[in-house]
Amino acid sequence: MDERFIPRGVQRAPFWRFMAWIIPWFGVLLWGLYGASLCLYEGLNQTNMDNRFAFGLWIYLDLTVIAFGAGAFFTGFLLYIMKRRELQPVINTAVVLGLICYSSAIMVLMVDVGQPLRAWFTFWHPNTHSMLTEVTFCLTCYIVVLIIEYAPLVLKNRQFRNIPRFLVFEFELHKLMPVFAAIGAFLSFFHQGSLGGLYGVLRGRPFAFREELGIWPTTFFLFVLSAMAAGPSFVLVITRLVERLSAKRLVRQNVFATLGKISGMLLTIYLGLKSVDTLVWINGTSPSAGFPAFEYYQRASFGTWILFAEIVPFGLVPALMLLNAKVRNHTPLLVTAALLVLAGVTLNRFVLTIQTLSLPTLTFDPFLTYVPSWQEVATFAAVIAYGVLLYSISFRYLPLFPQEREIARIER
């Protein structure tokens, strides 16, 4: 039915099976859109957030998907600027994942901040002293870059390629990709950093507050590094997942191994700096603010296990695994290590968002608990569904994996 739109030389599931996969996700998307529309129409009273607990599931989701989306800028940077040609087979999928992650984050922010028709206020009345303003500006520019990077992929669709103007535009745009890759790296460095930095400057929240390095708190650099470590792992995990779901080999093993190695090296650097940062915070920053660090871990839900889990099983273990060449060449272990990296970054964002706000900072403050409302969960689910839909459609109709045809020929 839709064979004429499917890239030449690759096989995709029958149309009916594709629809059977798409329709449930579309249902989830509609449910989520209903929840989001309630929030936009009725207001944030539809959520379980309040003035005291202002960052909830959505901000946690934002921070996590933006970290995962770092694979797009970092892969582009390594390929186009550092000339690491071995990453060519995954650049397309990295761009699609980046676009999904960043556009999801922006959509959720629209619901979270509310009044999307006034979104332009942030550009008209910028608070140039706020890290969030920098994040907003960078995200806006970077989503434009991601759309431009995605455009040549769309123009590679078999039917578009028959139109000479599209073919030539795709060719010329592709030649200028190093410029966009450099802009993407520049923007991502600052917004990934500022997302972490905005917690580090919360002087009234000693659990999150950190010392400054230059003009930025240490969390600025830790966020950049952790996102750079998580990005390649996310590309690896999703590519492997798509291989399993489609029952096809899409990239060669050495590409997975390269992604794993990059992730492992960056994770090791991150862990070293994170450990130093944590020790400085326990022994200096927090006590000087009047809070012995152990007090934060007296709460039943957030014991020291959470710090241990973040640094050892979700940090040190995957780092050591990914630095080992034998593990990198063993796909199940490699994927396990990459999943542990992602779990570590997810937990880190959870700690900074939810744990930071739960802990009391004044003597009369209670320990706050927060459970998201169904509207928040629905909006969260809609973002996942949107990502699955956009990726599925891209995988079916666009040549995401340039090695796929060659591998299929060899395997036959």
Place this chain on the structure above:
Amino acid sequence: MLPWVYEFRWEPTHIIFLGVFFSVLTLILITLARAGARTVRDIRSHLDDNISWTLAFEELASSSRVCRHELNGDIQHRTCTNEFDCRSCEAHRAFLVSGRSASAAVIQRSPTSSGMFGLHVPLDRYYHRGHTWVKPEADGTITVGLDDLGRRMVGKIEAVELPGPGERVTANGHGWTIISNKGRARLRSPIDGNVIAAGSESEEWFLRVAPVEGGPDMSHLLRGPEVKPWVMRELERLQFALSPDGGSPALADGGVPVRSMPDAIPMKDWEGVWEEMFLQA
């Protein structure tokens, strides 16, 4: 300086932050505009054919980019990196200088050796890797056609879209389009020249071309002893293109390819097979 920003003040933070932001935004827009301007320039300069060929070649599997000197036994393994354009290939020149290469063969004037794997492949002409051929005529003009394997792949022709007399065709650029009940097959021109006559589906040839000034350069086209190993390789490529997902291509058992493959093999995506075999982007 920054008229869009409300309450802008001449403070370092405002100047640096907003300056960087608008610089980045400007750079994005300029780069995008540059891509657009280059596109317009390329189309006006008729470079779209070259670009299409470059992209098509890049996307070919390495097993489909076998050098002609591997086909004719000059070298054990070599993958072409010059878009099948031997006219500007140093390696090709070196093989010719050695004097033993089959690529130096002179074509025969009589249509001999027409039987090749059950296909009619006369050796009085030159063959392009996209299944078109070139035959020099006695009056100095050149006839251009589709080879027998190509015709069998296309099957019953319903119509053809040919360039008119006076139009220019370029080697590896768009030649003509064949329309059948299974879709549209686009063919590449094997040679540079100006069209002086257009044929039809009932004739052996599709175009009659006057060579460009300086005479026709056909050094990029296959000839003589090179043709048979190429045809054999193309039959293998066709089997891969036709085999279903996960299946292995069946080896030929000595039978003869049918006259109209689309009628014999009721698969849906014949356009995809043509794009693959006729080297389209």
